Amino acid sequence: MTSMERGSELARLLPEWHFREVHRLPVGAPAEAVMAAVYRTTWPEAPLARALMAITGEDVSPGRRIVTDSLAAMGEVVPAGEREFLFVGIQGLGDTPRPEGSVLDLVTGCAEPGILKVGMNVRFADGVLSTETRVLATDEATRRRFRRYWLVIRFGSGLTRTSMLRAIRVNARRDQAGSPS
Numbered sequence: 001m002t003s004m005e006r007g008s009e010l011a012r013l014l015p016e017w018h019f020r021e022v023h024r025l026p027v028g029a030p031a032e033a034v035m036a037a038v039y040r041t042t043w044p045e046a047p048l049a050r051a052l053m054a055i056t057g058e059d060v061s062p063g064r065r066i067v068t069d070s071l072a073a074m075g076e077v078v079p080a081g082e083r084e085f086l087f088v089g090i091q092g093l094g095d096t097p098r099p100e101g102s103v104l105d106l107v108t109g110c111a112e113p114g115i116l117k118v119g120m121n122v123r124f125a126d127g128v129l130s131t132e133t134r135v136l137a138t139d140e141a142t143r144r145r146f147r148r149y150w151l152v153i154r155f156g157s158g159l160t161r162t163s164m165l166r167a168i169r170v171n172a173r174r175d176q177a178g179s180p181s
Contacts, residue, residue, distance in 0.1 A: 009080035009134055010121040013088060013107060016141050017134035019150050021157060024130040025041055025165040029172040031083055031173040034124045037171035039068050046167035066164050067122055075118065084123040091116045096142075097103035113139040116146060122168075129168060131161045 006096070010146040027034050043060040048059045065071060067085055075089030090106045093099045096114030099106055107117045115138040122131050135150070137143035 002032055007080065007125065008121060008123055008132070009084055009086050009153075010119045010123075010134060013078070013086075013104075014117060014119040014134040014136055019135040019146065020133065021154065021161070022130060022132045023130050023158065023161045023165060025162075025169055027124070027125065027129045027169045029169075029176040031124055033175040034129055034172040035083060035085075036175060037168045038122050038124070038129075039065065039067050041164070041168045041171050043070070045171065046095050046163040049163035049167070050178070052156050052160045052163075063174075066167070071120065071122075078104060080121065083125060084121050086119065086121040088120075089118045091118065111138055114142050116142060119177055129165055129172075131165060133157075133161075 005113065015180055017128070019092035042063065042065050044062050046066060049066065054060050058070060060070070071087060075087040078086045078088055088103055088107045090098060090103055090110065092114055096112075099112055101110075106115075107119065110117070117138070118133070118145040120131065120133045122128075122129070135146065137146055
């Protein structure tokens with residue numbers, strides 16, 4: 001685990017995982033500009049991500065913000081400090097219904113078979129903007145079933161995340177260039 005990951009709220013909430021994807025991009029802008037861009041960047045500013053997500057049926061309309069509107073709709077937003085946006089979700093796989101309870105409590109404590117615990121962040125630390133996804137299955141059968149899905153979507157997911165990070169970087173640098181010295 002790198003020092004960037006060690007300090008993340010995601011690493012604290014999901015210290016173990018079966019599936020993981022990390023993308024990083026140096027930004028070269030102040031943290032305030034970067035995090036403002038994280039909260040404001042919209043789908044049209046990341047055309048590749050928009051095209052790929054449109055295939056899945058996601059609402060990628062022009063005014064919709066990538067992180068705060070779309071990604072947060074997939075789970076529960078968790079307070080994670082000034083430089084990390086974090087959401088977590090829990091899902092029953094196949095015929096397994098989603099258990100009752102708060103998403104955060106279920107992610108940290110649920111062990112019922114057939115459940116996937118999912119966490120994703122967008123974080124800025126040490127001049128690097130990153131996104132990390134972690135998925136933990138509660139049993140081996142669920143892990144095997146999810147692995148097939150992961151193999152299909154992982155490449156497109158990586159392209160989507162990279163496109164998203166680049167759009168955020170462009171916005172952050174534009175803000176920095178336009179700000180008074």
